[in-house]
Amino acid sequence: MGKHLFLTEKRKIPVGDHSIRLLILRPLERGEALAPGVLWVHGGGYQSGSAKDIFVTRALSLVVKFGAVLVAPDYRLSKMHPYPAALHDCWAALLYLKEHAEELGVRSDQLMVGGESAGGGMAAALCMLARDRGAVNIAFQMPLYPMLDDRDTPSSADNRAPNWNSKRNRKAWRRYLRAAYGTELVPCYAAPARREDYSGLPPCYTFVGEIEPFYCETVDYVRHLQEAGVRAAVDVYPGWFHAYDLFFPAKKIVREAVTRFEAQVRYAIEHDFAPQREER
16 A cells, blocks of 8 residues: 555534544545544543644554544543543544544444554453444454553553553552542443453454563453454564653664554455444
8 A cells, every 4th residue: 555645634523511622634635445444542541642642653654554534532631530531532532433434434344443552441442332332333453552451460560661650550540540449340441451251342453562561461451352252463572661662663673563563454454344233
């Protein structure tokens, strides 16, 4: 596939008693063929970041190299709005992508979700919510080094790696979950590692650094999917701390990781389809 120039558009959509902004990227030259539609959720521990972060993440190549239509929601952040505010906002954005697929030039049978860090955790949560509600069929998920487990794991319990460590992780989860933090009341839509039934979820690809807090939960997530009969794969990179690929995009190993990621995306575009249920 060749390179695509893209158009940027901002929209507002209602979510209950408020509205959120969507940042939409579309190929400049669309042609007649419909494109994959990707909901990409930004990271930031649920407490920071914005939709504009997609311009420095893996998301941009989905538009530039594969001609996908990308929708990035500016969901409410946990500093003022704890769970489930962000989930409600991202779910509304996913429904918007489905309902406006034709207008956006998107294949309704090829809706995908992805994101880095907390955005990856949200992508996984949306797959679970979509599966349980039956309102959206997702064809493929790309939760990169995702924030999945509010409980300590062997890699997050005493982690002092650069960028994201145990202290920052616990603070972010505490802010996101508030009174539910540290209890058994946390649902899988808040912390996807709480899920017990992984059957029926979409195919998945991810990668993660070996020294970062989310290493164990990412590997476990993929293992659970595989055990449930879902096609899932993870690449693990020794010596990488959290979001290493965004800090050192010119390094050879990062370029190789990007190549592997894009190969997985290409395979998904060619093979993964999930027709939407007919409305009754």
